[in-house]
């Protein structure tokens with residue numbers, strides 16, 4: 291166990307209260323894969339000199355119990371290491387001054403995979419942005435920062451939010467948040483065992499996956515974009531499947547503070563482009579469902595069209611022109627166990643409003659999950675339809 295923080299720090303105005311409220315250093319477990327941090331220590335924390343041991347800590351313990359996390363393996367920190375008296379508002383200067391402790395803490399944890407900021411001040415601190423950001427825009431929506439390219443940040447509400455004016459809704463939001471965060475954390479370990487759907491969320495995985503993709507000769511591909519109108523569409527994620535019940539989902543761009551920006555740094559964005567340009571120029575068999583559109587998007591983003599060989603929807607229509615030909619209907623017909631999977635978007639998108647940019651507001655984790663099943667089903671349908679067509 292290690293501690294980070296300087297009890298003699300005078301970098302912001304909070305040092306004045308030091309005599310009554312000593313500093314609470316961040317608590318690091320060197321083997322931690324997860325760091326949780328909030329805004330500042332409370333009175334119980336100051337008394338014991340340990341972060342998150344008061345009422346907020348108890349709330350966290352309940353959340354950990356629900357998702358099976360062992361507190362002993364986690365590291366805990368705060369954006370401000372000093373107590374914030376009730377009559378004092380947190381300021382940009384305070385968070386900025388104390389940020390180096392957070393950065394040092396993250397740097398000191400070699401196995402860290404995920405950081406969970408709790409509340410708006412915690413998010414501002416790590417982003418080093420002090421605009422009027424809203425927790426709801428970051429809640430369970432993974433993001434990265436340039437300083438730590440291999441670490442995923444996934445925010446939740448601060449437990450204190452559930453303690454002031456408690457309500458069932460606030461509790462649900464908080465506990466559901468941790469449930470989602472755990473799901474994202476498990477997905478970082480690459481495999482969703484039931485379906486083997488891989489969400490590529492860190493540089494190490496991306497590098498390995500791009501090598502794997504470049505070796506494929508027959509696969510289905512699917513894009514998720516911001517709009518159905520090609521000239522204003524941005525590519526949000528790429529999904530590829532070359533084996534039944536298997537899919538790989540790669541984020542490409544995402545919405546941050548109202549703007550669509552690359553998910554990865556320039557080098558990695560270029561690596562993704564290069565991989566797909568090479569793949570599309572090889573002698574490969576590619577299938578898809580919205581092939582004209584996806585091909586135009588590929589031309590727009592990568593400079594080359596997708597050389598499709600098999601159109602899932604056209605084949606479905608050829609085999610039975612009387613049925614409804616869309617992926618939802620075909621899924622229900624052929625893979626009823628997945629029927630209604632697109633409902634996971636309902637919370638974020640009004641049915642029939644896909645063209646208005648709403649996909650950009652779907653949290654990346656949800657989009658990756660949705661796109662993975664899309665492309666997995668397309669691959670499975672390709673195999674089925676090829677057989678059926680050969681029988682004609």
Ligand code: SF4
Pocket residue numbers: 296299300301302303304305313370371372384387388
């Ligand atoms: S809050 Fe941080 S920067 Fe401010 S005095 Fe305490 S340790 Fe120093």
